[in-house]
Amino acid sequence: MIRLEHVRKVYPNVTPLSDVNAEINAGDVISVIGPSGTGKSTLLRCINLLERPDGGKIYFGDEEITSPKCNIYKIRQKMGMVFQQFNLFGNLTVIENIMLAPVKLKGESRQSAYENGMKFLRMVGLPEKYLNYPDELSGGQKQRIAIARALAMNPDVILLDEPTSALDPTMVGEVQAVIRELARSGKTMMIVTHEMNFARAICSRVFYLDDGGIYEEGTPQEIFTRPKRQKTRRFIQRLHVVEFNVKDGRFDFPGAVSAVDTFCQKNMIGGKQSMKLQLVFEELTQEILSGVKNINAVIEHSEESGEIMLDVKYDGPLMNPSEGDEVSYSLLKAESSDIQYMAGESENFANRVKIFIR
Numbered sequence: 001m002i003r004l005e006h007v008r009k010v011y012p013n014v015t016p017l018s019d020v021n022a023e024i025n026a027g028d029v030i031s032v033i034g035p036s037g038t039g040k041s042t043l044l045r046c047i048n049l050l051e052r053p054d055g056g057k058i059y060f061g062d063e064e065i066t067s068p069k070c071n072i073y074k075i076r077q078k079m080g081m082v083f084q085q086f087n088l089f090g091n092l093t094v095i096e097n098i099m100l101a102p103v104k105l106k107g108e109s110r111q112s113a114y115e116n117g118m119k120f121l122r123m124v125g126l127p128e129k130y131l132n133y134p135d136e137l138s139g140g141q142k143q144r145i146a147i148a149r150a151l152a153m154n155p156d157v158i159l160l161d162e163p164t165s166a167l168d169p170t171m172v173g174e175v176q177a178v179i180r181e182l183a184r185s186g187k188t189m190m191i192v193t194h195e196m197n198f199a200r201a202i203c204s205r206v207f208y209l210d211d212g213g214i215y216e217e218g219t220p221q222e223i224f225t226r227p228k229r230q231k232t233r234r235f236i237q238r239l240h241v242v243e244f245n246v247k248d249g250r251f252d253f254p255g256a257v258s259a260v261d262t263f264c265q266k267n268m269i270g271g272k273q274s275m276k277l278q279l280v281f282e283e284l285t286q287e288i289l290s291g292v293k294n295i296n297a298v299i300e301h302s303e304e305s306g307e308i309m310l311d312v313k314y315d316g317p318l319m320n321p322s323e324g325d326e327v328s329y330s331l332l333k334a335e336s337s338d339i340q341y342m343a344g345e346s347e348n349f350a351n352r353v354k355i356f357i358r
């Protein structure tokens with residue numbers, strides 16, 4: 001239904017989209033997730049041409065909508081857009097807001113636009129508000145009206161950009177219920193959202209945006225329970241990460257210890273676990289790997305599970321800590337819940353050890 005080929009969007013000092021490729025099929029409900037600033041809003045705005053891509057092509061059916069010959073007003077009518085900030089017209093009543101585009105842009109009769117409008121108002125559960133002005137409605141109600149307004153154009157696809165993030169927590173549920181119902185009815189939708197449980201419950205596909213494109217995509221099951229790539233995993237599991245490098249044997253050990261301490265405090269890692277981490281970190285870098293020239297150490301703390309993983313890669317020769325100094329190794333074992341050694345698994349380092357601390 002919609003195809004993106006090498007879509008690129010450049011702003012003066014940032015390139016949120018460097019190469020986006022995607023195919024959106026009829027009936028897809030796609031969640032777009034990713035860290036702030038990765039271009040999720042930009043992507044939606046490019047799809048309905050509120051922003052002109054600087055490169056690449058977008059097709060809607062067989063038509064290339066990025067072509068200068070394309071009538072973007074016609075195309076936009078086929079795409080409903082729902083914004084975080086509702087964007088209702090304050091000087092028009094609810095029903096007038098909904099009737100406006102069908103009458104003005106599609107030439108629908110007022111009677112038919114009214115009847116349709118009332119139908120969609122019933123669908124979002126607000127028929128009694130038809131003569132109210134937007135200011136007289138709650139945030140959740142405004143957003144449900146905005147959804148009804150988008151539906152009134154009978155679009156082929158609806159693009160929603162964080163439809164619930166400006167709402168009071170008490171009103172999120174009512175808007176999500178409307179969106180869930182739409183998803184169930186088979187409407188093609190693309191939703192930018194930070195609410196992972198919601199995304200997981202309603203969508204058929206997930207796009208994780210990062211590094212200027214769709215960094216990883218998959219089913220909700222794939223992305224939320226077993227993401228393949230590192231950044232996706234860090235985002236989904238809400239991992240806090242700190243990284244250290246030893247190059248040519250130069251290691252600022254006091255600096256690293258203090259950074260580990262700050263990391264624990266910042267992420268509210270409890271005293272016991274933080275002590276274990278410090279001990280393991282110290283034993284590993286100062287005793288077991290002393291003299292190793294190049295080391296890359298990454299500490300990951302999962303906000304989800306509370307577990308810490310110390311992932312350390314180091315130069316050869318092959319050296320499994322379990323076959324080295326017994327005292328050091330038994331200390332590592334005592335403080336951790338699991339130790340995994342892998343040889344020759346990483347590109348730049350001969351050794352890798354993962355230590356898990358609960």
Ligand SMILES: Nc1ncnc2c1ncn2[C@@H]1O[C@H](COP(=O)(O)OP(=O)(O)OP(=O)(O)O)[C@@H](O)[C@H]1O
Pocket residue numbers: 011012014016034035036037038039040041042043
């Ligand atoms: N009109 C603009 N002019 C210049 N830079 C822009 C413009 N719009 C967006 N950007 C920049 O492009 C990048 C992507 O912005 P975008 O709004 O698409 O991110 P996002 O993924 O939607 O983030 P969030 O989760 O915070 O909404 C950001 O660095 C932003 O500052």
Ligand SMILES: [Mg+2]
Pocket residue numbers: 040041042
């Ligand atoms: Mg955004």
